[in-house]
Amino acid sequence: MQDNFYTKYGKRIFDFIASLIGLILLSPFLVIIGVLVKISDKGPIFYRSKRVGQNFKPFYLLKFRTMVVNAEELGPSVTKGGDQRITKIGKFLRKYKLDELPQLWNVVKGELSLVGPRPEVEKYISFYKDDYKEILKIRPGITDYAAIKFKNEEEILAKFEDVEKAYIENVLPAKIKLYKTYLNEIGFLTDLKIIFKTLWGITFK
Numbered sequence: 001m002q003d004n005f006y007t008k009y010g011k012r013i014f015d016f017i018a019s020l021i022g023l024i025l026l027s028p029f030l031v032i033i034g035v036l037v038k039i040s041d042k043g044p045i046f047y048r049s050k051r052v053g054q055n056f057k058p059f060y061l062l063k064f065r066t067m068v069v070n071a072e073e074l075g076p077s078v079t080k081g082g083d084q085r086i087t088k089i090g091k092f093l094r095k096y097k098l099d100e101l102p103q104l105w106n107v108v109k110g111e112l113s114l115v116g117p118r119p120e121v122e123k124y125i126s127f128y129k130d131d132y133k134e135i136l137k138i139r140p141g142i143t144d145y146a147a148i149k150f151k152n153e154e155e156i157l158a159k160f161e162d163v164e165k166a167y168i169e170n171v172l173p174a175k176i177k178l179y180k181t182y183l184n185e186i187g188f189l190t191d192l193k194i195i196f197k198t199l200w201g202i203t204f205k
Helices: 006-039 087-097 104-111 121-136 145-149 151-156 163-185 188-203
Strands: 046-052 058-064 113-114 140-143
Touching: 006 087, 006 104, 006 113, 006 188, 046 121, 058 104, 087 113, 087 121, 104 188, 113 188, 121 140, 121 163, 140 145, 140 188, 145 163, 145 188
Parallel strands: 113 140
Antiparallel strands: 046 058
């Protein structure tokens, strides 16, 4: 990983300002989504998922709830296309990644970065702990190369009978390679490129 002004200070400054502005501008839209989640399915508006952050420090990732209450007790932590635990409004939110918007608050708090390796649950990190010792030197992020490549991850996993095994043995190793690529290329222009590619992919998917 490059050690320069951006990685030491600039990235955090950019994250904080951009995410705070995003939350302010999107606040009416976030309220509307919250209301739709609440009236479409009984249960909380938000879902808090325990993830492993920078230097293996745990934190709670914030999302709009897209699955039925207690979904984690009804199946694996990863989902595939057609997962019956996903609510009707949840399918729409997931399609356009709108369920991820509350994570801007995680960025403001300093738990996430706008761009960085996606935060993972401890169970899956345990399979590749040596790799994550390098990866988690930086804050995890909302998007990155892996998030772009695997934007249709649920469709990919739908091809496998054992979804969790496929994620651990097939998908996660590929993501780890892309995480390491980002570590070698980290910089302001790289982050801008990834953000624009993410928005383009969501808008024109």
